[in-house]
């Protein structure tokens with residue numbers, strides 16, 4: 001959870017006798033401030049967005065310390081040549097006195113469909129000295145109105161059986177007689193598409209058009225295909241796959257009553273010739289269709305491909321499609337077509353198998369060395385008709401056999417039948433697997449590792465975070481957290497990438513998001529998800545557990561549906577995104593009001609039966625009787641529902657304040673008060689004991705701030721008592737995200753480190769010691785004797801318990817945004833050393849630039865190196881056991897102090913501006 005709680009609530013409380021560092025800041029050179037890394041709506045040069053007031057972002061660089069922006073000027077033009085101060089035809093902002101370098105909203109000429117815009121920015125520094133104009137950035141608008149679509153939705157006229165649905169292929173030829181100046185394809189489908197023009201694949205996006213709530217939102221993509229068109233005959237070939245749209249597993253939730261639908265395609269190619277004349281080629285009744293080599297394709301089950309059925313050259317103009325069948329135009333509106341305003345899924349990395357294993361049961365298994373998401377590329381030379389089968393699994397069992405039981409019904413199987421006659425290279429298109437091990441069969445000779453390559457595939461969000469320390473197991477844990485994130489961001493943040501789920505479960509998503517946002521640049525990824533949440537939310541405030549709603553119960557669930565408040569608030573806190581808060585505010589309120597309506601009974605809150613359904617899902621020890629509530633969630637679910645109700649209400653209250661809605665702020669403050677009074681009466685004794693006495697109950701109560709100040713110390717001691725009595729962590733998904741924060745917020749840092757660095761079962765490092773390369777779903781997914789938990793709920797690639805990553809950044813490395821000022825404009829560097837850790841190197845690329853916090857303990861000294869981006873300031877909290885701060889080799893004469901209770905050290909406080917600094921203090925280890 002965003003760590004904006006007690007540990008940071010000191011700013012403003014402490015008398016601010018601030019040292020000003022100007023004295024120490026010697027400009028390295030007279031270098032000019034520079035602007036770089038321009039983004040539009042969080043994206044680099046996006047093509048086809050539909051945000052009519054896009055926001056601009058730039059990063060600033062300077063060799064000088066304490067550098068800030070005092071003004072900026074933006075130019076936007078419709079051609080690169082017009083991008084000058086005199087000619088900019090879309091917008092010239094003029095010189096704006098402002099420090100804003102993020103979320104600067106376009107305020108030029110109204111943007112229209114297809115508008116192509118180049119932009120540049122320059123800034124003035126603290127001395128009023130201007131930068132050069134930045135390099136040009138670009139954005140292009142998509143189709144802003146349904147009327148822009150001249151294309152029709154089409155489907156193949158071939159009749160398929162509902163259960164056997166080979167991938168339909170569509171083609172169209174057209175003639176070009178003149179030079180093309182510009183050509184764009186606008187395309188979407190129900191099901192997934194892959195498109196070629198004149199034999200070449202268009203773009204590098206995968207699994208398009210992505211995973212959305214298809215009933216309401218169909219994303220289209222826009223491709224620049226100017227260089228792909230020829231003078232003369234041209235051909236388009238598009239193949240569709242079932243994807244998330246047409247799938248029996250994903251046919252629950254609001255889809256329960258529906259029959260599987262046919263796959264559909266909509267395509268519009270807009271050509272502008274050199275002479276300015278425009279032409280459109282689009283899907284209509286003239287297209288041809290056929291089936292080909294993809295006989296079966298399914299997100300979960302894999303793909304069956306018979307290369308003997310390849311239609312050689314079908315995406316080229318020379319192909320003869322006389323015997324192909326026609327298509328049907330489908331009456332389906334264009335209102336649901338929306339632009340894609342987030343990063344596509346791409347091939348990210350290739351992994352070669354590290355080992356070939358021959359299992360006791362006789363399987364030949366390739367070990368990729370890493371649990372991953374994506375698929376395998378096959379490169380084989382086999383006789384015609386040879387069928388090669390690849391089965392994907394996450395683990396080998398105790399005896400070393402290939403194990404797939406925990407995949408439940410997901411088959412994760414690729415079957416490729418060779419056409420023969422030479423080397424064949426094949427990759428599946430419309431499926432992905434979560435796997436480390438691949439059981440191969442059908443190879444005529446021994447399989448060689450070079451025949452199979454793992455292709456890691458996920459949303460191409462930028463890697464933002466870095467963490468390394470003196471503890472190699474902890475470093476592996478961090479790597480596992482990074483990998484679990486990669487594996488669970490294939491367009492939607494999922495619970496797992498392998499078994500028959502892979503859905504946007506709100507609980508998993510909100511619990512892991514604080515970590516995810518440190519690791520990677522997730523702003524547009526989550527913004528896209530919120531759009532789906534909005535269309536799934538019902539008028540009464542109901543929010544389903546999975547978004548897009550394809551799985552799970554038809555009632556909302558505490559902790560899961562609360563993603564509706566938590567995610568927008570997180571985007572505001574971490575990115576300073578007020579727009580998303582504004583857009584989501586009513587939705588957030590609706591959810592809180594839903595909870596109120598379903599619980600409020602005068603001064604009490606009694607929950608309607610369903611809302612607290614999952615509770616602290618998969619808490620240890622979860623081998624009790626299986627019931628409707630999953631065994632293990634033994635923290636009273638009413639208590640958890642009350643806590644989350646309080647938490648979400650608090651978020652709405654704070655959001656109201658940010659948005660200047662004082663009336664609501666008062667209203668929700670009063671509601672929070674009422675909830676906390678009830679909570680204290682109902683669950684907390686006067687000595688700070690919470691009933692039920694579980695780690696999760698304490699962790700959430702402390703972390704969400706529901707306890708009155710005089711009870712927090714007692715409650716935190718009870719938490720420690722509980723951990724010591726039990727001897728290890730017992731929290732489920734909910735409690736795990738908060739337990740270390742709850743401890744460190746109350747000075748109980750050593751207890752938190754004991755949990756973090758514990759190597760015994762059950763613990764995070766136990767997973768690492770057992771060879772985990774991602775994060776498991778459960779503490780006991782694999783036990784010390786290498787046996788597994790029950791297969792029906794046992795994934796080895798589940799982000800939720802990886803929520804500790806947030807604590808690594810916020811507390812171990814100490815990188816935080818100011819509790820009052822969002823978006824890392826004002827940074828707090830507050831590392832909490834502890835345990836046996838002796839050094840940490842961490843960094844986080846904020847919207848302003850890179851923030852670095854590196855510390856080591858050496859010869860009774862705490863040495864901290866920080867880097868603070870231009871246009872931001874930072875408050876440094878330097879752990880110390882004795883007074884005196886050395887900054888860049890020179891002593892500071894005085895520093896403020898914060899002395900939190902219980903902590904074995906205190907903090908000396910120094911405020912700084914941008915630049916790189918080295919601090920040192922006395923630090924004697926006990």
Ligand code: BGC
Pocket residue numbers: 495496501505507508614617
């Ligand atoms: C998922 C979880 C999810 C849960 C709901 C499971 O099957 O994998 O991670 O949150 O259902 O409790």
